[in-house]
Amino acid sequence: MRIAELSRATGVPVPTIKFYLREGVLPAGERTGRNQARYDDGHVRRLRLIRAMVDLGGLSLATVGEIIAAVDSPDEDRDHLMGQVSKSLINAPDEVDPDAQAEAEGVLARLGWTDACQHPSVRTLAAVIAAARDLGHDLTPNLIEYGHACEAVAAADLDYVSGMDVDRMLESVVVGTLLGDTALLALRRLAQTVESHKRYGGTDDQPAGDH
Amino acid sequence: MRIAELSRATGVPVPTIKFYLREGVLPAGERTGRNQARYDDGHVRRLRLIRAMVDLGGLSLATVGEIIAAVDSPDEDRDHLMGQVSKSLINAPDEVDPDAQAEAEGVLARLGWTDACQHPSVRTLAAVIAAARDLGHDLTPNLIEYGHACEAVAAADLDYVSGMDVDRMLESVVVGTLLGDTALLALRRLAQTVESHKRYGGTDDQPAGDH
DNA sequence: TACTTTCGATAGTTACACTATCCACTCGGG
């Protein structure tokens, strides 16, 4: 297919597709002449993936590029790719308050996650703890609760990609992580609403507080 | 305190504080003269809250402004504020594919969350389902699992703000929702790592795939 | 009084994600 058809199939304007080609997030088509190229289903899928990452995941094109590069490198195994995606998606700070870091590691210890202390997400957790502390809050008990909930989430995530052939798995990790994040937060909001109604007996969208 | 001290106490540069004042996300100080104003602890807290929202939550200043306005309006009760924060934080699309919307509502039905169908997050969920479908994936079984996990998360969230006086609760909802989101995603990454090591026996940060 | 700080206004900067315009070339129907 030519670029106009690729545009039609995905809803992405032609100039934007050209821009993505320039930026390298979309691979070039197969050249058929000095100024002609052909695109295929792979380009359609890739373009949809890019739009999902940008629109739903809120990622920058630079981040998208990193992930694309990880997906395209042929020798990566599941864990390495998953790690790459994690790092690209979490935006972990370079350094954090040592006290908060220690408290984050304490949370991991109480969860029994001793082999995760090197992960960059621990710094994100520490940054959260530090920010909460500066604001006069203590979220630690909640974090333990969250951690237990995430064990079930992670089990579902791993089930989803297990027994999948490699080509499909690579994309699944990205889709599962990225769309999963968005879905998880949406479900948290919904669960809060439901739980709030359950506790405070709201029958409308404007229920009363405690009474 | 004067603006320089406010800057020192929070680490935010003076020109940025002025910018926030101009944008209205930080309330003006108490005027003491034609070109003098005094700031207090409330400004320090507010400024920290803004930075937490921007840096950790990745929110735009426009979104921060909406949330600030909700927090500052005196007559809001817990549920209304929580709803406001939810709406500001979820970035729900205005319209989604009807099939996906129906599937999202089906997920809610299977979770027993029948009173949450009006929430904007349902559209986000539908957008995720639609994007996954276009990419050839079916995340629905995972979403059910995520939903059950979120019930525990939401219970912890509601516990956290219950029995809190109103002034403190307003900020707690923001902090709990926003920092909670960040923490939840970080913990998901960590749980994935732990679960992966458990299943595939990784002893390093580069464990083997299935064998 | 001399020096620093502040307020408020205006303008400039940087980064990002497109978007528009050219131009030379080529495909595809007549």
Place this chain on the structure above:
DNA sequence: CCCGAGTGGATAGTGTAACTATCGAAAGTA
């Protein structure tokens, strides 16, 4: 073979967001 629409590649421009810099008059501080 011709011609108009489409194409690849290059360059430049647009709009938004979040700061950042500078300035002048006034106020605090030594």
